[in-house]
Amino acid sequence: AKFHRLLLTGAAGGLGRELRRRLPAHCEILRLSDVAPLGDAAPREETRPADLADADAMLALLHGVDAVVHLGGVSTEQPWAAILPANIVGTYNLYEAARKQGVKRVVFASSNHVTGFYRQDEVIPANAPPKPDGFYGLSKAFGEDVAQLYFDRHGIETVSLRIGSSFATPRDRRMLHTWMSFDDLERLVLAALTAKDVGHTTICGVSANPQVWWDNASAAHIGYVPRDSSAPFAAQIERDTPPGDPADPAVIYQGGAFVKQGPAR
Ligand code: NAI
Numbered sequence: 114a115k116f117h118r119l120l121l122t123g124a125a126g127g128l129g130r131e132l133r134r135r136l137p138a139h140c141e142i143l144r145l146s147d148v149a150p151l152g153d154a155a156p157r158e159e160t161r162p163a164d165l166a167d168a169d170a171m172l173a174l175l176h177g178v179d180a181v182v183h184l185g186g187v188s189t190e191q192p193w194a195a196i197l198p199a200n201i202v203g204t205y206n207l208y209e210a211a212r213k214q215g216v217k218r219v220v221f222a223s224s225n226h227v228t229g230f231y232r233q234d235e236v237i238p239a240n241a242p243p244k245p246d247g248f249y250g251l252s253k254a255f256g257e258d259v260a261q262l263y264f265d266r267h268g269i270e271t272v273s274l275r276i277g278s279s280f281a282t283p284r285d286r287r288m289l290h291t292w293m294s295f296d297d298l299e300r301l302v303l304a305a306l307t308a309k310d311v312g313h314t315t316i317c318g319v320s321a322n323p324q325v326w327w328d329n330a331s332a333a334h335i336g337y338v339p340r341d342s343s344a345p346f347a348a349q350i351e352r353d354t355p356p357g358d359p360a361d362p363a364v365i366y367q368g369g370a371f372v373k374q375g376p377a378r
């Protein structure tokens with residue numbers, strides 16, 4: 114099933130640039146938005162710069178869209194003043210615009226930092242209650258709650274992706290657990306866009322790594338089956354990076370360095 118017009122927010126970011134290459138296979142028109150430069154529009158692309166904090170701009174952005182892949186926002190731990198407009202006001206603006214424009218499906222880039230204060234020695238379900246590890250994780254937990262409200266009240270369906278670490282390759286020992294390849298990211302986003310009757314579902318975005326901290330059984334209806342694994346990278350990472358101090362909170366908790374980072378302490 115091909116979409117007519119998909120909207121990709123955060124299209125200038127790391128994952129946005131990956132999905133910009135990959136989503137045209139699944140839609141006729143790909144609308145790209147960001148506050149950062151998007152470059153020239155290729156055939157079948159539309160570039161629409163917009164600030165998530167600008168409600169009028171968001172309303173115009175959602176016009177004529179079949180579904181949204183919402184990656185835009187602050188993606189690391191930052192002072193509250195930076196998180197608030199992009200991730201709190203921005204997520205609200207996105208859903209209000211979706212409601213007013215009749216858009217019925219959102220794929221929301223949530224984060225493992227919603228649950229960053231669970232321990233690395235436990236496996237948690239994909240719908241585990243939030244234990245955010247900072248203002249960033251807190252803002253993503255808020256986004257998931259917005260998604261739930263807009264389903265219950267307005268029937269807008271969302272799959273919230275609690276993404277682990279999606280980069281070209283895993284970068285450290287923690288990412289041997291949390292890594293998701295770009296190919297698996299594409300599989301996950303496509304499944305989240307097309308699965309039926311998702312309501313609001315949370316699912317963890319992770320590849321089929323040897324030891325993962327998250328169990329996607331509660332999200333089996335999304336039909337996401339990862340094919341990649343961090344295993345081929347393990348030997349080199351274990352050779353190049355020392356094991357962490359077991360008393361370090363960044364080693365104890367799933368959120369890694371985020372648990373002790375930024376303005377919160
Ligand atoms: P990124 O920081 O490279 O991209 C985010 C984009 O959002 C940037 O291009 C930025 O300009 C844009 N943005 C920020 N504030 C904005 C605003 N007020 N209005 C409009 N656009 C704004 O992050 P990345 O890695 O591409 O991640 C994409 C999404 O996935 C983010 O929401 C991030 O929180 C989430 N995520 C990513 C993970 C990863 O491993 N890459 C892990 C977990 C979650």
Ligand code: 15L
Pocket residue numbers: 188189224225226276277278279291368
């Ligand atoms: C995230 O949520 C960030 O957006 C990304 O840059 C990584 O830090 C990732 O989590 C992670 O936990 O590795």
